[in-house]
Amino acid sequence: MELFFYLLATLTLLGALGAVLLKNLVHCALSLILFFAGIAGFYILLQAEFIAAVQILIYVGAVATLVLFAIMLTQNVIGETTLKGLGQNRWWALGISLVVITVLVRAIQHQTLPSFLPEGRVTTNEIGHTLVTTYVLPFEVISILLTGAMIGAIVVAMETKKNKQQATGDRRRT
Amino acid sequence: MSYGLGILKGMSVTLKQFVESYTKKGSIVTVQYPEERREDVERFRNFPILVYDEKPEAPRCVACDICAKECPPKCITIVRDRDEQGRGLQKPKVFDIDLSVCMSCGICEEVCPFDAIFMDHQFELSAYDRMESLNYHQEKLLKPNSYLHQIRPTDATQIDAKLKAKEEAKKKTQPGTTA
Amino acid sequence: MERLDQLFVLLKKIILQFAESFLPAPLLPFLSILVSITAIAIFAPLTMMYLTWLERKVIGRMQNRFGPNRVGIYGLLQPIADGIKMLTKEDVIPLGADRVTHFLAPVAVVVPSLLLFSVLPFGRNMTAVNLDIGLLFFIAVSSIGTLAIFMGGWASRNKFSLLGAMRAFAQMISYEVPLVLSVVTVVMIVGSLSTEKIVEAQSGWGGLRWFVFTPWGFVGFMLFFICSVSEVNRTPFDIPEGESEIVAGFHTEYSGMKFALFYMAEFLGAFAYSAMAATLFLGGWQGPLLPSWLWFGLKTFCLVFTMIWLRGTFPRFRVDQLMSYAWKFLFPMGLSNILAAGIWYHTPFPLSFIFATWILLLSFIGLSRLNPTGTRLERRTYRFAE
Amino acid sequence: MIPLSHFLTVSAVLFAIGLYGVLARKNAVIVLMGIEIMMNAANLNLIAFSRFLPANRLTGQLFALFGITIAAAEVAVGLALVIAIFRMVKTIEVDRIEKLKG
Known part of the structure; x- marks a missing residue:
C-alpha cells in the first residue's frame, strides 16, 4: 500500500510542478492532466471510487480540454508557445509559498490526528x-x-x- | 414523418448488395487475375508491333518516319536503310520503340499510311532494368501477319483486302504506263 | 449446459488451483487479477485484428468485390500480414514535432480503449473487474481518449493534423453529452451503475425484458449507438481523419507501429462501445439457449457489423452539420428520452408505453421539423492574409 | 497503513505549488491552472478527512463533489474571460492587462 502512495505522490507532485514551471504552454496542460490523474489515484487509495471516476470524467475529460482550447485560442501561432517564462516577482512568490508550506506542515505535525481506519465503505x-x-x-x-x-x-x-x-x-x- | 427513411433505404441497398454477393452469381465482378483471365478484346491496345508479310527482312514499314513525328512522347526512333551507293531504301535499318516511355495511345497505328504498325494485346512484358531491356529493337517488334490475324481478325482481313485491292490497282496502272 | 456456460470461469479456477500449489497464499488475489488481465490482453488484440479483416471483407462484398482472399484461405492471415507490415514500416518522427508528446500520444490512445474492456460483462460472472460504478468508469475512461487524440494531432506540428485534432476534440465532446444522457435513462431505471446489475435487470421472459423493447430503451439505444459511432471517429462521423479534406487528420505524421496503435484504438473502441450498447440495451449476455458469453459475442458482432455497414453506406458529414446534429437533435432527444423514461417508470403498464411513445414521437417529429435539413453554408467571406 | 498526516502534507505541498503558479506566472491560462491545482489540493484534504474520521463519512465526499463542480464552473468562466481579454487586448500577459480605460 505504501508503495502506491509514494508512487502516486511523486507522480502528482511532478504533474503539479510541471504545470507551473514548464515553458511550453501545451506541455503545462499535459502535466496538469497528469496531476489530475494522480489526484484520482489518491481518491482510489482513499476508497472514494465514485469521486475518483467523477474527477477523471470532469477534470481530465472536460477541464483539461477547456484549458487546451483556451491555449489554442489565445496563441497567435501554433507551436510558438514558449513564453517569457516567469514574471519578475517570482522570488516573492517562492518566498510566500515556502512560508505557507512551513506553516501548514507545522500545523499538521502538532495536530493529534486519528490514525486508525474505521471499517465500512461509502x-x-x-x-x-x-x-x-x-x-x-x-x-x-x-x-x-x-x-x-x-x-x-x-x-x-x-x-x-x-x-x-x-x-x-x-x-x-x- | 419520413425523416430517417432515407437512411434506411440507403442501408437496405448496401445490405442487398452484400447478401447478393453471396447468392447471385454474377454480382462479384472481380477477375482473379493470375488464375482467371479476361477474354481477349479485339480493340485492346498495348505496345506497338511491326507487321511483315512473308519474310521478317521485308516488313511493311517503309521508314517514312510519320509515326515517329506523330508519337506524343517521341519514343519511336527510325533510321532508314541505305544501300551501298548511299541511296535510301524503302526499309528501316533501325526501328526502336522505348516501351518504358510509350503510353500505348495508338496514334502511330492511326497515322501509319502503310498499315505497318499495330497495337499488340500482349501486356506481361516486365523486365529487370528500365533502360536497355525495355528499349525494343526491330527484331523484337516484328510479328508475322498471321499473328495479326490471330489477335485482330476483322481488322487484319480488312487491311489484307485493302492491300490486295491496291496491289491490283497498281498492277493495272503499271502495265498501262509501261506500254 | 452449465459447464459450457461457465467454461471460462472454470478455466480460471483450474489455473488458480494449479498455481496454488507453488505460489505463496497472499499472491493469489494478484494472480486471479493477472489471469483476467492476460485474458483481456490476448482477447483484445485478436478481436481488433479480425475486426479489420471483417471490415475489409464486408465492405468489399458491399462493393461487389471480394475482400482480401490472397493471404491464407478467405484472407484469414491478412491481419497478421498487416501486423508485420506495420511493424516493419519505418517509424518517421517529423523534425518539428516535440518527441515526448509525439511518442506518448499513441500510448495514451490505446490505454483507455483497453481499459474499457475491464468493465464489460462478457458472460455470467465473467466481468474482469466488477466495479459497482462500472458504467461511470466506462464513460470517464472514454473521455481520456479525446485528449490523447489532441496530443497526437498537436505534437506532429503540422497544419493538417492540428486541424484534425481540433475537429476530433469538438466532435467527441459534443457527442459525449447525448451519449451520457442516453446512459442516464438506463441507470435511472436499473438504479445502479454496475454493469452486472444492469444485465440482471434485463433477464426474464426469454428476452422480452430487454430495454430495447421499451420506447425509451429503443430511442436510448439509437442515441447510444449513433454517439458511439462518432466517439470512435468512424464513418459517417470520421471528420478527424477525413482523408479527402485533411490528408489523414491527426495521425498524418504517424507511420509504422504508432499508426497501428491509433488504428487498434479505433477498433478496440468500436468493439467496446458496441459491447456496452449490447449490455445496456440488448440484455448483455441474457439469452435463452446458448451459453452466456456466446450471446454476448453474437450481439456485439451484430452491432459491429452495423458499424461496418454504416461505413459501407454513408458519405462523411460536413463539420457544421455534425455539430448541429449533435446539439440540435441528439441532445434534446436525450432530454426528452429521460422524461419519457421517468414517466414510463411511474405509470402502470398499459399507460406507460402509450405516454412514453407519444412523448418521444412528438419530440422526434418536432425536432426533425425544427432542424431545417439541406441548409447551405453561408457565402464564404475571404480575408486576405495579413 | 498510510497515516492521515501524509495525505495532509501532500495536499499542503500541492496547495503551495498552486499558489506559486498563481503568483509567479505571467500567462493568464497558467494562473487559472494554478487555481485548479489549489482547488484540487483542498478536495484531497476533504476526501482524506472523510476517510479517517469515524463520524458520518459521507459529508467529506459530498463536499468534494460540490468542490469539483464549482471548480469546473469557475474554470469555464475564467477561460471565457481570458478569451474575451485576448480578443480585445491581443495579449494575456497578466501584468500587461492593467489598463482600465474602456
Whole structure:
C-alpha cells in the first residue's frame, strides 16, 4: 500500500510542478492532466471510487480540454508557445509559498490526528441517497450555479458582430 | 414523418448488395487475375508491333518516319536503310520503340499510311532494368501477319483486302504506263 | 449446459488451483487479477485484428468485390500480414514535432480503449473487474481518449493534423453529452451503475425484458449507438481523419507501429462501445439457449457489423452539420428520452408505453421539423492574409 | 497503513505549488491552472478527512463533489474571460492587462 502512495505522490507532485514551471504552454496542460490523474489515484487509495471516476470524467475529460482550447485560442501561432517564462516577482512568490508550506506542515505535525481506519465503505447509492435527501438544497443551488456559469461563459466568449470586427480589426492595425 | 427513411433505404441497398454477393452469381465482378483471365478484346491496345508479310527482312514499314513525328512522347526512333551507293531504301535499318516511355495511345497505328504498325494485346512484358531491356529493337517488334490475324481478325482481313485491292490497282496502272 | 456456460470461469479456477500449489497464499488475489488481465490482453488484440479483416471483407462484398482472399484461405492471415507490415514500416518522427508528446500520444490512445474492456460483462460472472460504478468508469475512461487524440494531432506540428485534432476534440465532446444522457435513462431505471446489475435487470421472459423493447430503451439505444459511432471517429462521423479534406487528420505524421496503435484504438473502441450498447440495451449476455458469453459475442458482432455497414453506406458529414446534429437533435432527444423514461417508470403498464411513445414521437417529429435539413453554408467571406 | 498526516502534507505541498503558479506566472491560462491545482489540493484534504474520521463519512465526499463542480464552473468562466481579454487586448500577459480605460 505504501508503495502506491509514494508512487502516486511523486507522480502528482511532478504533474503539479510541471504545470507551473514548464515553458511550453501545451506541455503545462499535459502535466496538469497528469496531476489530475494522480489526484484520482489518491481518491482510489482513499476508497472514494465514485469521486475518483467523477474527477477523471470532469477534470481530465472536460477541464483539461477547456484549458487546451483556451491555449489554442489565445496563441497567435501554433507551436510558438514558449513564453517569457516567469514574471519578475517570482522570488516573492517562492518566498510566500515556502512560508505557507512551513506553516501548514507545522500545523499538521502538532495536530493529534486519528490514525486508525474505521471499517465500512461509502457506497455510491449512499452518496446518491444523501445527495438528494439531506443535501438537496446545495444540490439544486449547484445546478443553478452551473447553468448560470455556462450561459455566462458563452455570452462572454461569444464573437458578436461588434467584437468580431474588433478582433479582425486589431490584427490588421498591428 | 419520413425523416430517417432515407437512411434506411440507403442501408437496405448496401445490405442487398452484400447478401447478393453471396447468392447471385454474377454480382462479384472481380477477375482473379493470375488464375482467371479476361477474354481477349479485339480493340485492346498495348505496345506497338511491326507487321511483315512473308519474310521478317521485308516488313511493311517503309521508314517514312510519320509515326515517329506523330508519337506524343517521341519514343519511336527510325533510321532508314541505305544501300551501298548511299541511296535510301524503302526499309528501316533501325526501328526502336522505348516501351518504358510509350503510353500505348495508338496514334502511330492511326497515322501509319502503310498499315505497318499495330497495337499488340500482349501486356506481361516486365523486365529487370528500365533502360536497355525495355528499349525494343526491330527484331523484337516484328510479328508475322498471321499473328495479326490471330489477335485482330476483322481488322487484319480488312487491311489484307485493302492491300490486295491496291496491289491490283497498281498492277493495272503499271502495265498501262509501261506500254 | 452449465459447464459450457461457465467454461471460462472454470478455466480460471483450474489455473488458480494449479498455481496454488507453488505460489505463496497472499499472491493469489494478484494472480486471479493477472489471469483476467492476460485474458483481456490476448482477447483484445485478436478481436481488433479480425475486426479489420471483417471490415475489409464486408465492405468489399458491399462493393461487389471480394475482400482480401490472397493471404491464407478467405484472407484469414491478412491481419497478421498487416501486423508485420506495420511493424516493419519505418517509424518517421517529423523534425518539428516535440518527441515526448509525439511518442506518448499513441500510448495514451490505446490505454483507455483497453481499459474499457475491464468493465464489460462478457458472460455470467465473467466481468474482469466488477466495479459497482462500472458504467461511470466506462464513460470517464472514454473521455481520456479525446485528449490523447489532441496530443497526437498537436505534437506532429503540422497544419493538417492540428486541424484534425481540433475537429476530433469538438466532435467527441459534443457527442459525449447525448451519449451520457442516453446512459442516464438506463441507470435511472436499473438504479445502479454496475454493469452486472444492469444485465440482471434485463433477464426474464426469454428476452422480452430487454430495454430495447421499451420506447425509451429503443430511442436510448439509437442515441447510444449513433454517439458511439462518432466517439470512435468512424464513418459517417470520421471528420478527424477525413482523408479527402485533411490528408489523414491527426495521425498524418504517424507511420509504422504508432499508426497501428491509433488504428487498434479505433477498433478496440468500436468493439467496446458496441459491447456496452449490447449490455445496456440488448440484455448483455441474457439469452435463452446458448451459453452466456456466446450471446454476448453474437450481439456485439451484430452491432459491429452495423458499424461496418454504416461505413459501407454513408458519405462523411460536413463539420457544421455534425455539430448541429449533435446539439440540435441528439441532445434534446436525450432530454426528452429521460422524461419519457421517468414517466414510463411511474405509470402502470398499459399507460406507460402509450405516454412514453407519444412523448418521444412528438419530440422526434418536432425536432426533425425544427432542424431545417439541406441548409447551405453561408457565402464564404475571404480575408486576405495579413 | 498510510497515516492521515501524509495525505495532509501532500495536499499542503500541492496547495503551495498552486499558489506559486498563481503568483509567479505571467500567462493568464497558467494562473487559472494554478487555481485548479489549489482547488484540487483542498478536495484531497476533504476526501482524506472523510476517510479517517469515524463520524458520518459521507459529508467529506459530498463536499468534494460540490468542490469539483464549482471548480469546473469557475474554470469555464475564467477561460471565457481570458478569451474575451485576448480578443480585445491581443495579449494575456497578466501584468500587461492593467489598463482600465474602456
